[in-house]
């Protein structure tokens with residue numbers, strides 16, 4: 001695992017194996033969707049590793065013991081529409097009590113700038129750790145704008161979980177949001193002239209939903 005305090009690249013063999021199938025252009029939509037959620041589940045395991053725990057007393061069938069449970073703030077998971085929704089079940093299968101907020105963001109294909117068209121976020125974001133889901137951290141502009149929206153709604157603690165990142169995206173998010181921890185499966189070489197991550201996996205939304 002490559003880890004700084006602000007970027008974690010999860011190099012676990014299961015993550016890398018599944019990522020290779022996601023990258024393969026021959027992988028059909030039905031498998032792509034399943035793999036995206038499976039990778040997200042594994043990334044969520046890393047993204048939540050510092051959630052605080054507290055001791056409490058339980059009785060096993062054999063004896064009393066001091067057990068641990070997650071304490072304090074709970075989780076809000078905020079997928080960026082539309083491709084982030086393809087990661088949502090992966091988080092919820094681990095953190096089933098999380099609240100869910102949606103941020104509608106599309107990229108203007110000419111300017112590559114993000115345009116927000118929808119936002120529906122939990123009212124108590126200030127009391128929750130927010131996990132923003134955006135599978136492709138390309139220029140970083142839409143992820144940074146989504147994080148702006150989550151913070152404006154009150155979030156104090158934000159983790160960005162993406163599947164593939166590119167160096168300009170990591171830099172942009174950290175310039176705009178130095179406090180945000182990014183968790184991803186890979187940091188690729190760069191961006192092509194259309195703003196796609198290379199080698200990447202193509203358009204995550206199209207591959208998730210079969211729209212091309």
Ligand code: URA
Pocket residue numbers: 083136138195196197198200201202203204205
């Ligand atoms: N969005 C995608 O879906 N893929 C990329 O490579 C970049 C942005």
